[in-house]
Amino acid sequence: MTAIAEAAEVRTVQLPIAKRLPVSLSIATVLLGALFLIAPRHGDAVFRLNDGTTALKLPDQTVPADVVLTVVTILLVLLSVWSWVAAARRVRAGGWVPVLFAILAVFAFVTWAAAGASGQVPVVNMLYGAISLAVPLAFGALGGVIGERAGVVNVAIEGQLLLGAFLGVVFGTLASNPFVGLIGAMIGGMLVAFVLAAFAIKYLVEQVIVGVVLNVLVGGLTTFLFTILLVPNSDTLNNTPQFTAIKIPLLSEIPVIGPVLFNQNFIVYLLYIAVPLVAFGLYRTRWGLRLRAVGEYPRAADTVGIKVNPTRFWNVMLAGALAGIGGAYFTLVSVPHFNREMTNGAGFIALAAVIFGRWDPVRATLAALLFGFATNLQNTFAAIGTPVPGEFLLMLPYVVTLIAVVGFVGQIRAPAADGKPYIKS
Structure with a gap:
């Protein structure tokens, strides 16, 4: 058995793949059910569907919390049972199962938190804020997908976001133009990526260690x-x-x-273009074929004339530019000023989105949207006056990240040569 096969086997032996999904769904169902029983909420939850910007007005929707929580809990149990039945039959439960489960669980949780609250749940503002928080994560995740598909573990996403935010505000201020700031942010991400690529590809330094050191270095330098x-x-x-x-x-x-x-800004519209463009390029173009080849089978790619290390190097640089755009969002959209450590660990959440999204650009973006939504819930709940403790809301996005990675990482496999330097024989 080759070293690559052994590594792949080690990665997939944690739990039988067929049982990972039902175990995760069952645990989530038990936790939510326990929450609803131990800390019951009564009354109605009001969802406001208008923000005053559209001509067509939709009425507010009032739902009884007791009925919603009961019905949704039953549905979650049924979905968990179905996943167990599929596992017993050794067939896939279907991609719709975790998606529907997540939607129902989120709806039930928001209803529970908003029941009897003094304010209404602003659905439009809640979703708008979720996208705003998810954009840096999504660009960081796209950079992570490209870098790791090329065979380089990109733990330095946090540093790329941070230096991108820093140079974005400096370039934008000097030129009095946000587009120049965006270019500066891309340069910042590429500078961090250059150091990562040089040490990981040319000098064969352990890639995870280089990424961690770069994050600390950029944090100290920008401060x-x-x-x-x-x-x-x-x-x-x-x-x-x-x-x-x-x-x-x-x-x-x-x-x-x-x-x-x-009704978004330029960087969000740029994300709408970047995600399908990266997905199409990764699976439908010669660039994508070469990228995946050097990340999966670098020796085979070398035998057909693909220059493995140069291909890795330039794609890591491209990944850094994308992550830099995510950093630009902090200073060119969120606030017009740079503050120390303002990314606040977003790069590590983006890295989790890469893993949760199975190294796929579309799935990784959806994972980033999930984490952005979880982060924005604390703002929404604070606005409507829910008595849910603020400490719980602060840890919510990290809990979601942990559940997502622990619950689904056993079903996925990183590119075979990810993190393995290539030495031409």
Whole structure:
């Protein structure tokens, strides 16, 4: 058995693959059921479907919490049972099962939290905020997918986001133009990627260690530069123009999804283009075939004339540029100023999205949206006056990340040569 086969076997031996999904769904069902029983909430939850920007107005929807929680819990139990039946028959339960389970679980949790609250659940604002928080994660995840598909573990996404945010605000302020700031952010991501690629590909240093060191280095460097450069020169170096919302006619008038998806800024629209473009390129073009070849079977790729290490190097640089765009969102959209450690661990959540998304650009983006939604729930619950403890809400996105990775990582396999340097014989 080859070393690659042994590594793949080690990765998949944690639990039988068929049982990973039913175990995860069953645990989630038990936890939610215990929450609803131990801390019951009574009364109605009101969901507000309008934000005042569309011509067509939808009425508020009031749902009785007791009925919703009972019905949804029964449905979750049925989905868990179905997943066990599919596992016993050694067939796939279907991709719709975890998706439907997640939607129902989220709806039940929000209903439980909003029952009897003083305010209404602002559905449009909740989804809009989720996308805003997910955009940096999605660009970081796209960079992670490309880098790891090429065979380089990209633990340095956090550093790429942070340096991208820093150079984005500096370039944008100096030029008084957010597009120049965006270019600066891409350069920042590529600088971190260059160091990662040089050490991992040319000097064969352990890639995870290089990534961790780069994150610490960029964090310290940006903090130092923030203190000595940006603080005393705030108006000239740390006050950039921002991308404003661009309303797409007709599409932005669609109730609920219109304001959420089609009244966004340039970087969000850029994400709409980047995700299908990366997905198409990865699976339908010569570039994607070469990229996947050097990440799966580098020696075979070498025998057919593909230059493995140069291919890896330039794709890691491309990955850094994408992650840099995610960093730009912090300073060119969220706030017009850079603050120390402002990414707040987003790069590690993006890395979890890469794993949860099975190294696929579309799935990784959906995972980023899930984590962004979980993060935004704390803002929504605080706005409606729910008595759910703030400490619980603060840890919610990390709990979701942990459940997602632990619950589904056993079903997936990284590219075979991911993290393995290639030495031409």
